[in-house]
Amino acid sequence: AREVYRLVSDEVHAIVKEQYALLNEEILPQLATEGIRFLKRGDWNDAQREWIRGFFFREVMPVITPIGLDPSHPFPRVLNKSLNFAVELEGRDAFGRSSGAAIVQAPRVLPRVIRLPRELGDCEYAFVFLSSILHEFVHELFAGMKVLGCYQFRVTRNSNLFVDEEEITNLRAKIQGELPQRHFGDAVRLEVANSCSEAMTQFLLGQFNLSESDLYRVAGPVNLVRLMQVPDWVLRSDLKFQPFNPGTPKALQKCHSVFDSIRGGDILLHHPYQSFNSVIELLEQSANDPLVVAIKMTVYRTGTDSVLMQSLLRAAQNGKEVTVVVELMARFDEEANIGWATKLEEVGAHVVYGVVGYKTH
Numbered sequence: 306a307r308e309v310y311r312l313v314s315d316e317v318h319a320i321v322k323e324q325y326a327l328l329n330e331e332i333l334p335q336l337a338t339e340g341i342r343f344l345k346r347g348d349w350n351d352a353q354r355e356w357i358r359g360f361f362f363r364e365v366m367p368v369i370t371p372i373g374l375d376p377s378h379p380f381p382r383v384l385n386k387s388l389n390f391a392v393e394l395e396g397r398d399a400f401g402r403s404s405g406a407a408i409v410q411a412p413r414v415l416p417r418v419i420r421l422p423r424e425l426g427d428c429e430y431a432f433v434f435l436s437s438i439l440h441e442f443v444h445e446l447f448a449g450m451k452v453l454g455c456y457q458f459r460v461t462r463n464s465n466l467f468v469d470e471e472e473i474t475n476l477r478a479k480i481q482g483e484l485p486q487r488h489f490g491d492a493v494r495l496e497v498a499n500s501c502s503e504a505m506t507q508f509l510l511g512q513f514n515l516s517e518s519d520l521y522r523v524a525g526p527v528n529l530v531r532l533m534q535v536p537d538w539v540l541r542s543d544l545k546f547q548p549f550n551p552g553t554p555k556a557l558q559k560c561h562s563v564f565d566s567i568r569g570g571d572i573l574l575h576h577p578y579q580s581f582n583s584v585i586e587l588l589e590q591s592a593n594d595p596l597v598v599a600i601k602m603t604v605y606r607t608g609t610d611s612v613l614m615q616s617l618l619r620a621a622q623n624g625k626e627v628t629v630v631v632e633l634m635a636r637f638d639e640e641a642n643i644g645w646a647t648k649l650e651e652v653g654a655h656v657v658y659g660v661v662g663y664k665t666h
Contacts, residue, residue: 314518325524340429341539344421346441349433353425354441357433361442365415365435371446373407380512381408385462385490388417388528390439391497391505393453406508409443411435417531420538430539434526436498456501459527460513463490495520496527551580563587564594585612592620599626606632607645614645618652627654 333343342348349357371392372381383389388411395405419438421431436457444452492513497506499522510520526532536545554574560566563586574583591597600620607614621627631646633639646656 311518318521321521321523324529328525328529337428339541339544341432341535341541342426342428342430343418343432343434344437346437353421353431356421356425357419357438358442360419361438361445365438365442366445368412368415369409369446371407371409374405381410383408383410383460383513386459386528387411387413388436389458389460390436390443391456391458391501391509392443392447393455393502393505394447394450395453396450406505407447409439409446411439417526417528418535432535436526454500454502454505456498456505457527458495458497458501458509460492461494461496463493493519496523497521498527499524551577553580553583557583557586563590585616588613588616588620592616592623592625597625599628601628603630604632604642604645607641609641609644611645614648617654618648621649621652621654628657629654630657633658 336342344353372378373394374380390409390411392407392409393405394407415435417435419433419435421433423429425431439457440455443455444450492515495509495513495515497509497520501522506520510516554572556566556569556572557563563583566572572583574581588600591600597620600617602617604614617627617629627649629646629649631642631649633642646658649656
């Protein structure tokens with residue numbers, strides 16, 4: 306297992322290095338030529354700096370709490386994949402305490418990418434990273450002290466739920482008990498800015514009981530997933546993939562009743578190339594059709610806003626026999642599935658909690 310882990314680690318380090326090289330050497334420069342720029346601190350003009358400063362004091366500073374590290378303030382619990390900043394300090398704070406380091410945790414409510422007003426930019430779309438704003442104004446959080454360095458970092462924790470479904474009598478209750486601890490599992494990876502000092506890097510590795518092989522130095526934001534929202538802000542269809550619209554089988558295109566179509570012959574649905582709306586329509590019609598007496602199905606992943614589950618609830622409320630096998634070990638969807646299962650039980654549906662052995666996607 307250790308050898309496999311080493312091979313995976315080597316491969317992932319290479320992938321991450323390539324990922325940031327593509328971002329910095331190809332994607333961001335090409336976006337800049339199209340009038341979409343991500344401004345570094347050195348690129349800010351006076352007007353931009355003043356607006357960003359106001360944003361910091363108005364939106365950022367009120368919701369963050371710096372934690373000085375000293376004998377009375379131990380290293381804080383860091384949530385899985387949360388954005389944090391390690392700050393190296395010199396001097397004494399307002400209470401006369403001398404702290405060589407502090408941790409600043411960025412709440413998830415704060416946007417990681419901020420768009421500047423159009424009139425402040427020399428291009429159509431100008432963005433700044435939250436990390437750049439904190440780097441620029443982090444000294445405002447430590448009155449009387451000198452900031453020697455500020456480095457973003459992120460910890461990935463083991464999010465497995467340690468549940469032996471054969472050894473417990475109430476799987477649902479056990480999983481509900483495990484969910485609150487998911488964000489605080491053992492650390493398995495540390496990502497730090499490539500500018501992070503060696504002393505701070507070693508300090509963080511020690512705090513999370515990690516080795517050099519678990520360390521990833523990155524040349525940019527530690528969470529690139531947060532860039533996924535940018536295309537929604539940029540109204541440039543010529544730079545985006547054409548939207549894909551899944552089709553509908555001919556047998557279902559003109560018929561108002563899915564049951565009538567099925568009576569005419571079997572219908573094969575090929576997802577995602579064909580729309581899942583046909584399945585939703587079948588369930589919705591079943592929930593309201595007086596000739597339907599029972600609905601039985603297995604539910605794996607649902608999400609918190611599910612039209613499918615709403616149809617099942619309505620069917621049960623209409624007096625139909627609804628039996629649903631709910632997969633409790635649907636990774637990262639356990640809480641949503643438990644919530645829906647509870648609602649189904651409340652309206653009289655029969656819910657079977659299971660751990661499906663073979664899952665076909």
